[in-house]
Amino acid sequence: MKTKALTIAAVAAVAITGPAFADKLDDIIGSGKLRCAVVLDFPPMGSRDASNNPQGFDVDYCNDLAKALGVEAEIVETTFPERIPALVSGQVDVGVASTSDTLERAKTVGFTIPYYAFENAVTANDKVEMATWEDLKGKTVGATAGTYEAIWLEGKVKEWGEGEFRPYQNQADVFLALSQGQLDATVSTVEVAEANVASGNFPGIKVVDKAPMVPDYVALIALREEQGLINYMNLFINQQVRTGRYAELYKKWVGEGEPADLTIKGVYR
Amino acid sequence: MFNYRFQWKQAYAKLPEMLDGAITTMQVAILSMVIGILLAILLTLFRRSGNRILGGFATTWVEIARNTPALFQIYMAHFGLAGLGLHLSPYQSLLLGITFNNAGYLAENFRGALKAIPDTQPRAGRSLGMSDLQAFRFIVLPQMIRISFPTITNQMVWAVLMTSLGVTVGMNSDLYGVTQDLNALTFRTFELFAMAAVIFYVIVKIIQAGAWLISRRLFRY
Numbered sequence: 062m063k064t065k066a067l068t069i070a071a072v073a074a075v076a077i078t079g080p081a082f083a084d085k086l087d088d089i090i091g092s093g094k095l096r097c098a099v100v101l102d103f104p105p106m107g108s109r110d111a112s113n114n115p116q117g118f119d120v121d122y123c124n125d126l127a128k129a130l131g132v133e134a135e136i137v138e139t140t141f142p143e144r145i146p147a148l149v150s151g152q153v154d155v156g157v158a159s160t161s162d163t164l165e166r167a168k169t170v171g172f173t174i175p176y177y178a179f180e181n182a183v184t185a186n187d188k189v190e191m192a193t194w195e196d197l198k199g200k201t202v203g204a205t206a207g208t209y210e211a212i213w214l215e216g217k218v219k220e221w222g223e224g225e226f227r228p229y230q231n232q233a234d235v236f237l238a239l240s241q242g243q244l245d246a247t248v249s250t251v252e253v254a255e256a257n258v259a260s261g262n263f264p265g266i267k268v269v270d271k272a273p274m275v276p277d278y279v280a281l282i283a284l285r286e287e288q289g290l291i292n293y294m295n296l297f298i299n300q301q302v303r304t305g306r307y308a309e310l311y312k313k314w315v316g317e318g319e320p321a322d323l324t325i326k327g328v329y330r
Numbered sequence: 331m332f333n334y335r336f337q338w339k340q341a342y343a344k345l346p347e348m349l350d351g352a353i354t355t356m357q358v359a360i361l362s363m364v365i366g367i368l369l370a371i372l373l374t375l376f377r378r379s380g381n382r383i384l385g386g387f388a389t390t391w392v393e394i395a396r397n398t399p400a401l402f403q404i405y406m407a408h409f410g411l412a413g414l415g416l417h418l419s420p421y422q423s424l425l426l427g428i429t430f431n432n433a434g435y436l437a438e439n440f441r442g443a444l445k446a447i448p449d450t451q452p453r454a455g456r457s458l459g460m461s462d463l464q465a466f467r468f469i470v471l472p473q474m475i476r477i478s479f480p481t482i483t484n485q486m487v488w489a490v491l492m493t494s495l496g497v498t499v500g501m502n503s504d505l506y507g508v509t510q511d512l513n514a515l516t517f518r519t520f521e522l523f524a525m526a527a528v529i530f531y532v533i534v535k536i537i538q539a540g541a542w543l544i545s546r547r548l549f550r551y
Contacts (some may be wrong), residue, residue: 101382142510145517149334168340169517189338207514215502215511227420227500228511241412307346 064312085287089154093132097123098139098153102231103205104256105314106159106177122176123157125306126281129297137190140231141207145170148282156282157295161209171285173294175278176301178321179250181210183269184236184258189245194270200245203227205235209277210248236263248272252315298323334520341521344512348522351508352529358425358496358504359489363512366432366489367482373437374444374474375466388437400492403427408499426494427499435485436478443477444470476480476549481539487534496528505529 127134206228311320404427494506
């Protein structure tokens, strides 16, 4: 009799304490809230509208993810360098922040499959004579600190052994410096370059050439050990493409044309 | 709590690069202090001169330097001056911004120190045949520096810490700039910034020890 009572008590205890290892995915569903780190100084992926509300491809993407999870989305603005501290310290659950999936970074955080791919363009000050991207050699160039193109450009400057590289804290400062002539040229995503040239906020700049990088694949990020969440987001990205939502968001934020192919020929993921 | 495993080995490998950055940081801080002290003495003379224009210039400088953020001053040295057609490199902008700030603060410190020196002393010097400038140079200045020496040390510490604001104007060769570059590459935020903090701490301790040695040597009674 006594053993039976003990068994029942033990079973009850297990049932009450429930799943002892609730993961992040459970936490999000349980809390009813998905907190996304989004960079809001990176149009058209993230920016603010006239009434200061977050908008852009990444913002919509976060909202879609929250909707799929059946929870409410909360956009947390971060800069590029602040994405990881925000994630690791638990201020956000995931990063929907155009994060390039380098192997070096993957040692620290968990990446999903790519959800977008950028092509990069060289934008130069009108007063500087440039015909192709190779004219970057020997020039004073800059880009937004912490981005893929900044890493690429700094590497190139080191490789050439001439010219100067300057990382600025945000995209607006880069284009301000470019417009003022502090920088001769910059490398940014085609989307950003075109949006900034078209905005008229930065007179005296023009897009010169494509930058010859492999497409800059960007992925969603979560803590490295949150495999359940990463798994869910992989499927979510797959579904976004499958249902045509990816193309729809591309059309809404980037423009006419086909969004980049997110698969790589000749290799499994 | 942090959901994070520290990987110190990966970060330690970057130590040489960070120490190179620390040297640049020291360079900027020391230069900004040397120029800053000279400018502060000049501003002090301006304010003592009784000339309305020079005095007004010095007061305006001190007011802006002390009552606006150093970040703003450095930002203006880069983007503000560029708007006027004067292009400074990140290094120059940072140096100019910190020097401007140092000079403003030090001038105010010197003003306080001057109050501790009786007015009768330079007058006694004048009666012995010294010129106004000689009286300042041989009687007032040495005492002014001695009295304000602890605050000069303090400002030197500030100068070192202010170099971290250089990243806002595209500086990437100082300690903070190097750390941020490495962070973008590896995402090892906490290890790298913890190491940077320790290096900053050591630099400041070295400055304090150096100041103590200098003051023991120079200001013996």
